[in-house]
Structures are given as structure tokens and as C-alpha cells.
Amino acid sequence: MRFLERAIVMAALLLVAATGGSEGAERQHRPEKQTVTVKGTAVIDGGNVAAAEKAARADAMRKGIEQVIGAYVSGKAKAENGQLIDSLVTEKFGGFAQIVRVLSQKQDDGMYELQAEVAVSPVPMLEIMRKNGLMREWRVMVIIPEQHISTPVPDPAAETEFIRQFVNAGYKVIDQKRYAELRQQNAARLKDPAVAAEIGRKMGADIVITGEAFSQRVVPDVVPGMVSCRARVEVRAILADTAEIVAADATEGPGADLVESVSAKKALQNTAKKLAPLFVRDITLLPASESRNVQIEVSIFASFTKAARFERAVRSLPGVTKVSRESYDEGVLVLNVESDAESAEDFALVLEEAEAIKPYGLAVGAVSKTRIRATVKQE
Numbered sequence: 210m211r212f213l214e215r216a217i218v219m220a221a222l223l224l225v226a227a228t229g230g231s232e233g234a235e236r237q238h239r240p241e242k243q244t245v246t247v248k249g250t251a252v253i254d255g256g257n258v259a260a261a262e263k264a265a266r267a268d269a270m271r272k273g274i275e276q277v278i279g280a281y282v283s284g285k286a287k288a289e290n291g292q293l294i295d296s297l298v299t300e301k302f303g304g305f306a307q308i309v310r311v312l313s314q315k316q317d318d319g320m321y322e323l324q325a326e327v328a329v330s331p332v333p334m335l336e337i338m339r340k341n342g343l344m345r346e347w348r349v350m351v352i353i354p355e356q357h358i359s360t361p362v363p364d365p366a367a368e369t370e371f372i373r374q375f376v377n378a379g380y381k382v383i384d385q386k387r388y389a390e391l392r393q394q395n396a397a398r399l400k401d402p403a404v405a406a407e408i409g410r411k412m413g414a415d416i417v418i419t420g421e422a423f424s425q426r427v428v429p430d431v432v433p434g435m436v437s438c439r440a441r442v443e444v445r446a447i448l449a450d451t452a453e454i455v456a457a458d459a460t461e462g463p464g465a466d467l468v469e470s471v472s473a474k475k476a477l478q479n480t481a482k483k484l485a486p487l488f489v490r491d492i493t494l495l496p497a498s499e500s501r502n503v504q505i506e507v508s509i510f511a512s513f514t515k516a517a518r519f520e521r522a523v524r525s526l527p528g529v530t531k532v533s534r535e536s537y538d539e540g541v542l543v544l545n546v547e548s549d550a551e552s553a554e555d556f557a558l559v560l561e562e563a564e565a566i567k568p569y570g571l572a573v574g575a576v577s578k579t580r581i582r583a584t585v586k587q588e
Contacts, residue, residue: 236459238490243277243329246326248322248325249267250265251264258316266323270307271303273329274305274329278338297337306329309325312325336379339493344497345495349417350417351372352408353365353368353442353444355422366481371444375489383412399419400421402454406451415449419447420459422441425439426473435465436465438475438476440464443458450545456492459484502547503546505543505580505583507541507571508540509585520532520544522565523544528559530547533545572584
């Protein structure tokens with residue numbers, strides 16, 4: 210039976226390799242370029258129409274850039290850093306846009322005007338903006354259970370490669386050691402986006418990169434004296450606050466070494482190297498949001514009635530746009546709150562200082578990036 214199982218897995222891997230990798234698998238990535246329609250204008254100075262047309266085209270490209278990057282910067286960041294953003298657009302972003310089609314053009318009362326479709330490459334601009342502190346700081350959790358045949362891999366190579374590339378790109382990544390046990394205990398449950406999102410929230414993550422990875426020895430050996438393995442890695446990026454899948458892909462890759470275990474790790478790492486840059490780009494391209502989602506766990510209420518009153522008080526707080534109850538169990542209330550607070554830390558201050566909350570004697574005990582734990586006074 211063991212031999213049959215190995216043969217079936219191996220045949221599946223070889224079939225995938227022969228048919229071109231991830232073809233037919235779930236794939237979801239954000240486009241590298243965005244096309245917008247804008248209007249460019251310029252003064253016709255001294256009757257020089259050619260110069261005016263050139264200036265109008267430059268104006269159209271600048272407006273295209275502003276329109277695209279505007280989706281990635283919050284209103285607060287725009288208000289506080291408007292001058293810096295303007296200087297970046299003027300001095301550094303000019304080469305990241307091009308006019309793909311002029312829709313119309315005219316001369317009117319000394320002005321040259323054209324309407325055009327402008328293609329913008331946002332990734333390099335957003336990387337510059339992140340280095341200048343203008344982008345939202347996503348906190349990423351990477352948890353990808355791995356197996357070689359039917360043996361769980363204790364030190365996952367694909368997960369480690371994803372973490373390496375996110376760290377190199379400047380993202381904050383949650384330490385693997387904090388969820389090492391969760392990786393294998395929840396391997397099957399992580400396939401459910403809601404479960405993965407819940408785990409991410411508890412760990413203080415904004416985004417959970419999860420999926421599965423497996424490897425298998427190739428028989429016979431491709432190179433005499435070397436052990437060859439093939440691996441497949443399937444990954445999804447999930448928003449922790451909404452459980453929305455924002456990116457997904459899968460691919461395969463080889464590895465070889467004198468030792469089978471090392472060969473398997475090389476195959477997994479090589480495969481992850483192909484996928485990780487795509488996911489780094491996808492997270493970079495996530496648009497900004499004017500609101501934040503925070504999970505609040507409050508204990509211990511003497512009754513459900515008092516917990517419901519507290520929930521209504523939270524709904525009444527300024528800046529709160531949505532409140533949903535995740536659970537109420539033995540006096541412990543868990544709420545998911547959407548508000549315009551910049552972070553969980555900011556919202557924790559609001560909770561402790563709000564007049565509507567003071568009757569409950571709420572005291573915040575712990576705060577992570579997306580989660581607040583608090584207690585109410587006992588009567």
C-alpha cells in the first residue's frame with residue numbers, strides 16, 4: 210500500500226510537470242500596469258502648438274500617476290505629506306507612465322487640451338513611497354505546512370523563502386517560532402480562509418500567506434549519484450480582517466542533492482522562489498483603506514444583556530462604521546470593529562477614554578496590530 214501511495218503521488222507530480230506546471234490551478238494576481246483616462250492641458254505660448262502639445266502630454270502623464278497612486282495613500286497621509294508626494298511625482302515618477310492612446314485633442318482660447326489613456330507602472334513608485342513612510346505598513350504572517358511523501362517537514366523551506374523575500378522587501382513579518390505548533394496542528398483547517406484569517410488576527414497579522422507544499426523523490430535518479438526531488442507549492446494571500454483572498458497561485462520545481470531530505474528542501478525552496486516575488490508585488494499593490502478592522506475581546510460580563518449593551522456603546526463611538534459580533538461565550542464577548550482609527554493602539558485609547566464606555570470600567574490588557582484584549586469591572 211505504501212508503494213502504491215508513493216507511485217500515485219509521484220505520477221501526479223510528473224503529470225503536473227509534463228503539462229506545464231500551474232496551468233489550470235487557481236491563479237489570482239494584480240496587474241503590473243494600470244490604465245486610466247485623463248485630460249492634459251497646456252498654454253499655447255507664442256503660437257508654438259508643438260510645444261503646447263508636448264506639455265499637455267506631460268500634464269496628462271502626471272495626472273495619470275497622481276490618479277493611480279492616490280488609491281494607495283490614505284486621506285490622512287495625503288493631508289500630512291502632500292508636499293512630499295507632489296515632489297516625488299514631479300522629480301522621481303516621470304518615467305513610470307506612458308500615453309498608450311490619445312482619444313481627443315483640441316485648441317481653444319490659447320489652450321491645448323487632449324484626453325488620453327495613460328498606462329502607469331505603480332510598483333516602483335509604491336516602493337519609493339513605502340521607503341518614505343507614505344504607505345500602510347502591512348504585517349505579514351507566512352504559514353505553509355509542508356510534507357515530503359507522508360512526513361511533515363518540521364523546518365519548512367517554502368515558508369522560510371517567502372519570509373525571506375518579504376523581509377527583504379521591507380515588510381514586517383511575524384516570527385515563525387510563535388506559530389510553529391499551529392503549522393501542523395491546523396494544516397487541514399488552514400485551507401479555510403476564515404480559519405486562516407482568524408489565526409492571523411490572533412497573531413496580530415494584517416495578511417496571512419498560507420497554503421500547502423509537498424515534495425517527492427524522482428525515480429530513477431536523473432543524475433547518477435544524486436537524489437532528485439520535485440515539489441509543488443500552492444499559496445494564497447488572505448486579508449486577516451475580512452478573510453478575502455487577494456492573491457493565489459501554484460507552481461512546481463526541482464531540487465537535487467546527495468541526501469534525499471536536503472534534495473526535498475531544495476525543491477521546495479526553488480519552487481517558493483518563483484512564487485514569492487509575485488506575492489510581494491501583490492501585497493504592495495493592495496489599495497489603501499480609510500478604515501481599519503480591529504478585533505476586540507472583552508471579559509467578563511455578568512450577563513449577555515450587559516454584553517449587548519456594551520456592543521451598542523461601541524457602535525455609538527465616533528469613527529466606528531461597522532460592528533459585528535463574532536462570539537459570546539461564558540461572559541467573553543468578541544467583536545469585529547471597523548473604524549477610521551489608524552491602528553489598534555489608537556482605537557484602544559478611544560475605548561478607554563470614551564464617555565459611552567466609562568460606565569463599564571474597561572481596562573485594556575493587551576494590544577497587537579489588529580486585536581485588543583480588555584476586561585470590564587465586576588459589579
